[in-house]
Every structure is written in structure tokens, then in C-alpha cells.
Amino acid sequence: MSNITIQVLADTLKISKSSVSKALRDSHEISKATKKKVLALAAKLNYSPNPYASSLRKKKSKTIAVVMPEIADSFFSLVINGIQSVAEKKGYHVLIYLSHEKHTNEKNILNEIHNGRVDGLLISISRETRNGDHIKRLQAAGVPIVFFDRELESVHTATVVTNDLECGYIATKLLLQKGCKRPVFFSHSATLPICKKRAEGFKLALKEAGYKKKDIRIIYGTDSEKGNDLLIKKNISARKRPDAILASVEKNAIQVYIACQECNIKIPDDLKVLAFSNIETASILNPPLSTITQPAFEMGKTAATVLFKGIEKKHFQLENEKIIIPSVLIERKSTGN
Amino acid sequence: MSNITIQVLADTLKISKSSVSKALRDSHEISKATKKKVLALAAKLNYSPNPYASSLRKKKSKTIAVVMPEIADSFFSLVINGIQSVAEKKGYHVLIYLSHEKHTNEKNILNEIHNGRVDGLLISISRETRNGDHIKRLQAAGVPIVFFDRELESVHTATVVTNDLECGYIATKLLLQKGCKRPVFFSHSATLPICKKRAEGFKLALKEAGYKKKDIRIIYGTDSEKGNDLLIKKNISARKRPDAILASVEKNAIQVYIACQECNIKIPDDLKVLAFSNIETASILNPPLSTITQPAFEMGKTAATVLFKGIEKKHFQLENEKIIIPSVLIERKSTGN
């Protein structure tokens, strides 16, 4: 750590600390000459202000936190790109935390940042999270919060999501139109709003098509990969097996493909597959995967932009910001011709 | 931000600030009774110490920075998982910065963190970076640094890499063994050590097989996606087109697949493809992609572990740590049967 401080600059220039401080921030109450001297010396000595001293004094950290379930996932890594693109412009630093889909992890993380460490929080909740007390506590401490993708409806603040219900609906319509009779929805979680909404769209389309409640099938994924693999295999090779799967998250789609490969089930002939996914390789999979592609980068960018409004403008009402950015359905071979 | 401080605790308990501070850190010079009182009140008021006040005083930020070229890439996102897994255990926070493969970005980022913001740095350099002055400056300021994957040989510090040369060699041997006559190496960069080493392995295998220098072909990728696509298409459809491509990074492999699809070139019959990649969908691509899979998670974990040794032990010699974790070649259909 550089040990050259404002005091050092002041001493060598034989002026006061505060003049140096003001000069560095280009205050209008400092003469051109002094500013020049100060800036020159600062550059020469490679001076850089101690951010924590400044944070302590100004009660501003110039840092935001991003809390998400995981990072090895196209959607989330693209979101980070979006977030970084605006944080960088604002001169903010980005702390990243992963909940690994665990509610307790998420709680512990939030407990670590409600003490001034960050000026704001972007969060996509874990699949387990149903209770929002940990988030409300942070909010009560005055930290602006924006949900992206996975919100918690009981916490009133800004959200940036996509049109999940509608996409569940049009996705299912596509499957029906392709001649599927027994589609299932593979849900990542029974409680996550995104999954519930996608499921609602799924149900709606089937109801409209005359399906009875008992014939509308939803499978809920487990939290172990192994468990999921087994669950999928069991389902796709059952006697009354589905002829289409709508996967609620990217990872599930990959699992389905692998399971089909192992069980020797042909996509799309035996099983049509459609997935909510941002996976880069969708078009070169075997067969190319039809996807509902979320505007991941855009969502990250928008969420960050809204957050900064909340950070900068004291009386900006975050809870009124409910932004929906639509996804797009891209038809490829996995849903047939 | 919570406005309850040590002073508040002290006042309500009618004891001194310093006793509270000591009690909170379980100092042996505080009585059991006092500790209990303090802890109870702290819990009740949901007290959490201001990290920046503490950082300022202790000159320790409990934060590390990770600087990498990009994040929407399986390798890098898995590395982050590895890093986070150890940072979390150590109670450290992780700031993430992306250079987007630009040397100037990287320089600007490092300039932002040489002032005590972080206790250590994990970095994988941008494809453009050749000069390490920005890194040396940080090092001179006393910040422990560990390179992962992409090192800069002119900077003497710990590195965690994989066996790139060897992998380039065995990858090429495989292609030759599969009957390829005109393999090319598609390099992400002419200067990155990882690419240079992979290229060396490639050259070595070809030399051993009797190839003359002029018949050893290496293509250097451009920094625009469009440019790369064009370059690939031009190459794979040229008159003297290659019969195998060894792609130096994941992104290039995907580009090759897409180009082949568009140019109607059949993998592996017309062109065999082998890639340095951690892509999750390798086995379900069309055709399944043979890969040299890097130990990404392990590399992140190891790099972080080494970094913490450097942070914790004052006289730990980082520059002596040169760790090589081997990759594995996984043969799939893209290299033939």
C-alpha cells in the first residue's frame, strides 16, 4: 500500500492538508497555481487517495454488491457484463457474492454488507429464498436495492424482470402447435416467482387448449445434480412419458439433453425440448436448441442504472420502478420442423 | 447504513468504547460478564462494525480483487467459483473487474486499487498486455499478486497455470494420429504466454512428424468477433483448406462450429476440431466437441489459496510459487472415431 498521503503532499509543498484536498478535487476556492503544483506532485509521486478514509468520512463507499445464485451460467455472467458496463462509467466498484441457491448463504452475505460496505445492492434471490427479512433489514438500514430476474414479491423495491408468464404461454403454444400432446414443465423451483410465472403461462396455454388440471404436468427439480439427472431420466423413460419438455432454466436443458443421449431418446422426434436459456451454443447443439432467450445484458445494465438512480437521488422512489424487458423465442430444431 | 456504532453500545452499557471493541473481538482482557453484556446488546441492536473504519485503522481491507479479460466464458466463471470458495472461508470480499481484453482497461483498473482498496490481486492478463509496468507498480506498493492462467513472465510473482505446452503437443499428436495432414492452430493472441506455449506444443508435434517450418500453420485471431468469423470462414473454405483446427480458446471453438454450419463443412469428416475449452455443452454439441479441459475451479481455488498465504505471511515468497495443474484431453466425436 502506497504510504503517500495528502499530508505528505501538503508537507512537501508547504501548504495545508485541506488545500491539497480541495485542489485535488478541483475546488473553485483554490488558485490555479496551487492546483497545478498539487496535481503535478500528486502525479509525480503516484498519489492515490485512500478510498476507505474517504468512505469513512463521506459515508459513501463507491461500491455496490451483486448477489446471485451462481455465476457459471450464461444468464448470470451476461448480467454481470451489463452491470459492470454501467458501474465502470459511474466509477463504482463491484463486489460479487454467490448464494449457490442457499437461503442461509444469502442471509449471511447480506449480514456482511449492511454496515456501509456498499452503497447499493443488486440481487437475484436463491431458489430456496421465500422469506425476505434479511433483505428488508438491509433496506431498513437505508441501502437501495434492486432485484433482477428473481425478485421477492414481499419486498417492495425496484425490479427488473422479463415477461415470464407471457413467455411460458407462447412457449407452450409453440409446443402444442408442433403437435405435442403431453408436454411437461420442468421447474427449477416451486416458489421462485420466475418459475411460478413461467408455470402459469404453461398452465394457461394448456387450459386454453382444453387440458384438465390433472393432465397439466409440472416436475420440480431437486437441489442435487444427481437427483435431477435421475428425475429426468425416470420421467423421460416412463411408460406415460412426456413428448415435450419446457425447461425453466439453462442448466436443466443441458441435463435433459445429456439424459436423452444416455437413454437414447431422440430430440425432437421422441421428445421436443424448449428452454429458458441464454446459452451461447444453442445453435450448435445436437439438435440446435429452441430457446426463450432473456435480455440478460440489458437486464443487468438496466438494473444497475436504476440502482444508481436510487443511490444518487435521495428521494427517488425505487419501489415504483417495475421494469419488464421482454425475452425472445428462438425456434430451432429441438422443437421440430 | 446502520447508525449504531461502538460508541452507542458503550453509552447504553455505560462502559468505554475500547472495552466494547475488545469484548467484541473476544479479548482475554475483558471479563466474561462484560463480554456477555456486550454481545447480547450487539445482537439485539443488530450491530455490525463499519468495515471502512476498521480498514483505515488496521490497514487491511479484507478484500481482494480479481481482474480478468471477460466473464461470459466457462473457464473464467469456473475460476471465480474456485476463488469465491476460498475467499468465503477466509471472510474476504471479492471485487471483480473485467479488462475486456484491453490493456488500457487493465491499467486503469490497477490504478484504482493500489491505494489500500485491496489486500491482494488475482489477475489473468488481457490478450493485449505485453508490458507489465502497471502490475509492477502495484507490486511495489506492497500488494501481493498471483497470476492465474494468463501470466506475464516479466513480472516475478506466483503463478497458477496449466500444462499448456504439453497439451498443445498431445492435442496435435491426436490430430495427426487421426490422419490429419494439414492441421492449423487458431491462436487467440500472438503474445499471450498460454497461446505461445500451446503453439509451441503444436509446432513441436508437427516437427517431430517431419513437417517443415513453412507447413506449420498458425492463424491469429483478431479482436473483433466479425473479423474472426470472416477469418475462419476464409480459412476453412480456402482451396488449401485445413483438415483440422486446434482452437486456443473456447470462444474460437464455438465460432468454428458456427462457421462450419454456415459453410456446410462437416465435422469431423471435412474438418476435425479440438479445443482448449471448459464448455459445459461439449458432449451435446453437434458433433460432440473434443476438448482439452482446464482445471478451472481448481486453478481458481489454488490461486486464491496461494494469494492468502502471501497476504497472511509477511515473508512468504510469492515469486517462488509456480504451480502447474494439468489439463485433461477428452476425446469426443469432433476429432473422428
Next chain:
DNA sequence: ATGAAAGCGCTAACAC
């Protein structure tokens, strides 16, 4: 076992 006091590096209010 507890407390008083100094100070980490910076900013901001208030002199001059």
C-alpha cells in the same frame, strides 16, 4: 479488567 487518548487518511465547516 477497564478506560482515556491518539490516530488511521480524508473531508467539510468555519475561520482568517
Next chain:
DNA sequence: GTGTTAGCGCTTTCAT
């Protein structure tokens, strides 16, 4: 236009 001073919240001697 420049300087003095207090203090952000915490830790750490050093007294008591």
C-alpha cells in the same frame, strides 16, 4: 484563497 480544526468509527497503546 488558504489554513485550522473536528471528526467519520474503529483499534491500540498505555494508564489505572
